[in-house]
Amino acid sequence: MRILYDGTAGIAYCQIYVTSDDVPDLTDAFAGQANGLCGAAEPGVLILQTGTHTGRVRFTVEMHDQPPPPADGWEEVVEVSFVPNGSPVGLVEWGESELVEIELEAPVYRVQYCASGMDLGRDPYGGIDPDTIEDDDASYLDHRPDRYLLRFWPDPAGQPRPDAVLRQTSKDAAHQHQWARGLPKPPTAEQRAETERREQEARLRRQAEFEARELARVWGGRPPTDQLRQVGGNILQIVQYDRDTADAVVDAGPATQRRIALWAARRAYQHAGIAQVPWLAPAWSALEHGEPLPAEYTDLATLRKQLMGERGAETHHTEVRFEPHYLPPMEPRELIARMLAVPLDPVSMALPALPAAAEPDPLRAALEAVWYAVTAHGSAADSFLADLRRSFSLG
Numbered sequence: 001m002r003i004l005y006d007g008t009a010g011i012a013y014c015q016i017y018v019t020s021d022d023v024p025d026l027t028d029a030f031a032g033q034a035n036g037l038c039g040a041a042e043p044g045v046l047i048l049q050t051g052t053h054t055g056r057v058r059f060t061v062e063m064h065d066q067p068p069p070p071a072d073g074w075e076e077v078v079e080v081s082f083v084p085n086g087s088p089v090g091l092v093e094w095g096e097s098e099l100v101e102i103e104l105e106a107p108v109y110r111v112q113y114c115a116s117g118m119d120l121g122r123d124p125y126g127g128i129d130p131d132t133i134e135d136d137d138a139s140y141l142d143h144r145p146d147r148y149l150l151r152f153w154p155d156p157a158g159q160p161r162p163d164a165v166l167r168q169t170s171k172d173a174a175h176q177h178q179w180a181r182g183l184p185k186p187p188t189a190e191q192r193a194e195t196e197r198r199e200q201e202a203r204l205r206r207q208a209e210f211e212a213r214e215l216a217r218v219w220g221g222r223p224p225t226d227q228l229r230q231v232g233g234n235i236l237q238i239v240q241y242d243r244d245t246a247d248a249v250v251d252a253g254p255a256t257q258r259r260i261a262l263w264a265a266r267r268a269y270q271h272a273g274i275a276q277v278p279w280l281a282p283a284w285s286a287l288e289h290g291e292p293l294p295a296e297y298t299d300l301a302t303l304r305k306q307l308m309g310e311r312g313a314e315t316h317h318t319e320v321r322f323e324p325h326y327l328p329p330m331e332p333r334e335l336i337a338r339m340l341a342v343p344l345d346p347v348s349m350a351l352p353a354l355p356a357a358a359e360p361d362p363l364r365a366a367l368e369a370v371w372y373a374v375t376a377h378g379s380a381a382d383s384f385l386a387d388l389r390r391s392f393s394l395g
Contacts (some may be wrong), residue, residue: 012094020303036176051121055141106154121146170191248394268373
């Protein structure tokens with residue numbers, strides 16, 4: 001036998017602990033037990049009840065190689081099985097102050113918890129006449145009348161066994177035992193597993209529901225079709241701004257999509273006042289005949305220089321600032337609508353519509369050209385989209 005600790009221990013709320021982890025709820029630690037002094041129902045933790053509510057008590061911890069007999073000279077003796085979550089564990093006061101580290105190498109231990117003087121310890125003054133205590137003297141809390149012994153040994157059975165009350169003397173211990181026996185029985189391992197399975201299913205279901213809602217929010221109010229997902233390119237904004245029109249363009253078919261692309265690019269350039277620039281004639285001819293654009297029309301820097309002169313030689317940015325306290329969280333369409341309401345240079349907005357209309361994929365060409373036309377029209381975007389739907393009988 002080895003004595004691991006022999007000294008005083010600070011008690012608060014009638015408790016001290018053996019643990020390497022968090023302390024469970026009191027009722028969880030004692031549920032299903034016959035004894036109410038040593039709670040061991042949760043693996044890896046012992047909750048040890050004392051008579052003293054607050055103060056310091058005598059406390060001894062022993063390690064045995066073999067099962068010892070019930071300790072002599074103790075009024076209360078209970079036994080429990082202890083399954084360590086890890087080694088070492090510690091004897092821990094309330095507030096997580098560790099008194100001693102306890103090395104535990106066996107998978108299962110039997111623990112004997114012994115107590116004496118619990119009824120006297122329950123007395124706030126520990127049997128001392130309070131009239132004899134000076135007002136500013138709290139030293140009686142450092143010398144409480146109850147004492148405790150905790151004994152560990154590897155359990156030869158190798159698996160947890162029911163707890164037992166080996167000796168009972170005090171009214172306080174009897175009360176604690178009665179309280180523990182009245183607790184609801186803990187769930188079985190099968191019931192715990194079933195509860196965890198259901199909770200996991202619920203978590204996965206909530207996650208799937210959240211992802212579906214977020215997917216619909218990002219894609220204009222409903223989940224994207226496989227065809228929309230596969231388009232690629234800069235199509236998300238037009239889908240977010242007008243999903244119904246985007247879906248109608250998808251359903252229009254490749255031939256109509258190619259016509260829509262050319263129409264949208266022309267409208268963007270017309271709104272910007274640059275559609276009739278003679279230099280653009282070969283580009284419009286190529287689009288009309290389904291031919292690739294000449295290289296100089298596929299480069300935005302060249303387009304800017306040719307159509308905007310020296311002003312277009314460099315990329316220009318319009319900075320749009322929204323004061324955060326004026327803008328609550330918004331859906332994508334509302335955010336785009338606010339952007340379109342800001343005066344922007346229609347030429348700069350329209351330029352990408354031309355190379356977009358020449359994209360090899362007719363659906364991508366149509367959606368991208370429509371989007372750039374929307375940005376070119378700015379606050380008149382809804383009127384442009386209405387013309388698009390009428391011109392091609394969409395939706």
